[in-house]
Amino acid sequence: MRQDSEASATAGGGDWIAQAPRVAERSAPTTQDGFLALVEAATPVVLRGLVEGWPVVAAGRRGVAALADCLRGYDGGRPLGLMAGDPAIGGRFFYRDDFSGFNFERAQIPLPLLLEALLRAEGQDKPPALYAGASTAAEHFPGWTRDHPLPLPVGDAQARLWIGNGSRVSAHYDMASNIAAVAAGRRRVVLFPPEQAANLYVGPLDMTMAGQPTSMVDLERPDLTRFPRFAAAQAAAQVAELGPGDAIYIPAMWWHEIRAEGPLNLLVNYWWTRGTSDAPFAALVHAILAVRDRPAAERAAMREWFDHYVFGEDAARVADHLPPAVRGILGPPAPERDERIRGYLLRMLGAGQP
Numbered sequence: 001m002r003q004d005s006e007a008s009a010t011a012g013g014g015d016w017i018a019q020a021p022r023v024a025e026r027s028a029p030t031t032q033d034g035f036l037a038l039v040e041a042a043t044p045v046v047l048r049g050l051v052e053g054w055p056v057v058a059a060g061r062r063g064v065a066a067l068a069d070c071l072r073g074y075d076g077g078r079p080l081g082l083m084a085g086d087p088a089i090g091g092r093f094f095y096r097d098d099f100s101g102f103n104f105e106r107a108q109i110p111l112p113l114l115l116e117a118l119l120r121a122e123g124q125d126k127p128p129a130l131y132a133g134a135s136t137a138a139e140h141f142p143g144w145t146r147d148h149p150l151p152l153p154v155g156d157a158q159a160r161l162w163i164g165n166g167s168r169v170s171a172h173y174d175m176a177s178n179i180a181a182v183a184a185g186r187r188r189v190v191l192f193p194p195e196q197a198a199n200l201y202v203g204p205l206d207m208t209m210a211g212q213p214t215s216m217v218d219l220e221r222p223d224l225t226r227f228p229r230f231a232a233a234q235a236a237a238q239v240a241e242l243g244p245g246d247a248i249y250i251p252a253m254w255w256h257e258i259r260a261e262g263p264l265n266l267l268v269n270y271w272w273t274r275g276t277s278d279a280p281f282a283a284l285v286h287a288i289l290a291v292r293d294r295p296a297a298e299r300a301a302m303r304e305w306f307d308h309y310v311f312g313e314d315a316a317r318v319a320d321h322l323p324p325a326v327r328g329i330l331g332p333p334a335p336e337r338d339e340r341i342r343g344y345l346l347r348m349l350g351a352g353q354p
Contacts, residue, residue, distance in 0.1 A: 001312070014219065014220035014221070017188075017190055017219065017220070017233070017237075017239055018238045018239075020190070020238065021235045021237075021238050021239070021241040022046075022238065022239060022240065022241075023044045023045065023046050023189070023191065023238045023239065023248065024043070024044075024045055024046065024222075025045070025046040025047075025048050026038075026045055026047065027047075027347075028047045028105075028151060028152065029049050029152070030259050031185055032108060032153050034154050035270075036150055038249060039249075039251075040108040041178060042251040043251065044189075044238060044240065044248060044249060044250055044251065044254060045205065045248070045249045046242070046246065046247070046248050047179075047246070047247040047248065047249065048245075048246050048278050049129045049238070049245050049246060050150075050151065050152075050246065050247035051148070051150070051151075051181045051183065051245055051247060052244075052245035052351075053072065054147075054183060054226075054245070055147055055148065056070050056071070056148060056183045056184065056266065057183055057184070057244050057245050057273075059184075060183060060184030060185075060244055060266070061214075062083055062246065063124060064118075064119065064264045065119070065265055067184050067264055067266070068115045068118075068119060068264060071111065071115060071141075071163070071266070072111065072112060072115065073094070074111075074137075074141040074142065074143055074144050075111045075141070076139065076140050076141055076142045077110075078139055078140050079108040079109055079110050079167070080108070080109055080111060080114060080132035080135045080140060080163070081106065081108060081132060081133070081134070081135070082103075082106065082107045082109045082114065082130065082131070082132045082163050083104045083106060083129075083130075083131045083132075083133070083209075084105050084106075084107060084127060084128060084129065084131075085103055085105075085129035086103075086104075086106055086128060086129075087124075087126035087127060087128055087129070089103045089104065089129055090129075090168075091129040091130065091166040091167040091168050091259075091260075092129075092167075092169060092170070092218070093131065093167065093168070093169060093170070093209060094170040094209075094214075095203070095209075096306075099118035099204075099207075102209055104129065109132065109191065111140070111163075114130065114132055114163065115264070118130060118163075118164070118263060118264045119263075119264070121165060121263065121354035122165075122263035122264070123330075125320070127165060127166070127263075129164070129165065129166065130161075130164050130165055131162070131164035131165075131168050131257060131260075132161075132162070132164060133160075133162040133164070133210070134160045134162065134175045135160060135161045135162075135163075135212075136158050136159070136160055137158065137159040137160070137161060137240065137268075138158060138295055140161070141159075141161060144159060144161070146293065147181075148180075148268070150179065150181070150270060152179060153174055154179060154270050154272055155259075155272055156271040156272075157179075157270040157271060158270065158271075159268050159269075159270060160268065160269050160270070160271070161266065161267075161268055162260075162266065162267040162268070162269065163264070163265075163266055164260060164264075164265060165258045165260075165262065165263050165264065165265065166260060166261055166262070166263075167216045167259070168257065168259045168260075169210075169257060169258045169343070170214040170215055170219075170257055171190065171192065171200060171213070171214060171215035171217070171219060171255045171256060171257040172195070172212040172213065172214045172256070172257075173212060173213075173252075173253050173254060173255050173256070174212060174252060174253075174271060175252055175271055175273065175279055175280060175281060176252055176271035176273045177250070177251055177252045177271070177272055177273070177302055178249070178250040178251075178252075178269055178270070178271050179247055179248075179249055179250075179269065179270045180246070180247060180248050180250060180258075180267055180268075180269040180270075181245075181246070181247035181267070181268045181269070182242045182243060182244055182246050182265075182266075182267055183244060183245070183266040183267065183268055184239070184260045184262065184264065184265050184266040185244070185260060185261055185262030185264065185265025185266065186242065186243050186244075186260075186262060187241075187242045187258055187259065187260055187261070187264070187265070187267060188239065188240070188241055188242070188257050188258070188259040188261075189239065189240040189248055189250070189255075189256055190219055190237055190238075190239050190244065190256065190257045190259075191238045191239070191240070191250065191254055191255065192233050192236055192237055192238075192254065192255040192256070193236055193238075193254060193255075194255070196232070196233045196255060197235050197255070198229065198260075199216060199229040199230055199236075200215040200216075200230065200234045201215060201216045201217055201227045201229070201230065202214070202215060202216070202253060203215070203216045205251075205285065206285075215255065217230050217233075219257050222234070232234065234290045237245060239316075242269050245350075246346075256289075275333070276338050282289075305330070309330075316332070319331065328340065329341045329344055
């Protein structure tokens with residue numbers, strides 16, 4: 001009976017993705033103000049052909065061997081972090097069924113060996129899944145940024161290279177804004193706005209594949225019997241299909257699953273944050289410890305506090321009635337204030353109380 005219900009619940013598989021609304025497209029902004037307007041809108045945007053002029057894009061169009069040769073030319077000699085999965089996982093990096101670990105292995109691999117493995121796997125019907133991700137150009141690919149400048153004002157955001165074959169990275173979010181450019185192969189990105197978190201059935205917060213929590217739903221075979229609220233997330237989804245030279249802007253906190261296709265594909269992304277470098281996720285985790293399990297009346301009072309000091313429209317001005325010299329951690333953003341807050345938090349956590 002369980003099998004029948006699952007078959008019914010997953011009928012149609014990933015067909016819904018093909019029918020979902022497409023992410024809006026626009027030309028790349030040419031000014032700082034135009035780029036800031038794009039970022040402030042906090043909505044995904046496809047920037048078609050943004051990096052069409054990159055040398056690596058031209059190499060990829062000549063074929064897999066030419067692409068591999070191009071990448072070898074930037075090898076800095078430092079090994080890359082590799083995720084390797086058996087052909088049976090179908091490229092979907094995920095948890096084991098019993099959550100005793102993950103369905104892939106981790107290793108460090110020199111770039112030439114990774115490229116050799118990908119070229120060997122090219123003609124296989126069911127190749128192993130190989131994925132080396134988030135390798136910074138500055139550390140691993142000297143000369144890359146010089147030859148492949150991003151035509152957008154992302155400040156000091158680092159180029160990070162993601163090299164692999166067919167793979168699927170489960171829906172997750174990043175705390176940083178993201179420009180992701182496809183240099184070779186194809187990518188499909190399925191996106192959900194932040195308010196869909198409850199409908200995505202998020203997995204463990206402290207046992208993750210790459211740092212960020214992920215959705216437990218297999219987007220290509222969604223089991224609506226097990227995950228019924230996912231139907232609401234489907235209705236809110238957007239999809240982008242990207243080829244070589246295309247890029248996408250993914251706002252911070254937007255959930256996204258990325259499918260990579262091709263025997264040797266390459267994505268280059270740039271993360272950057274606004275505000276302090278401190279991770280809001282840490283504040284969430286501490287709130288689970290400090291707030292979530294208190295009596296209802298106390299939680300209601302704390303909600304008022306959070307609205308007053310953090311989320312309210314006037315939160316940045318709640319200490320205006322105090323002389324500037326005594327506003328302390330409630331003062332305006334500044335490096336000195338930020339260090340004062342960090343020190344205060346360390347003392348609080350060390351003592352177990354303020």
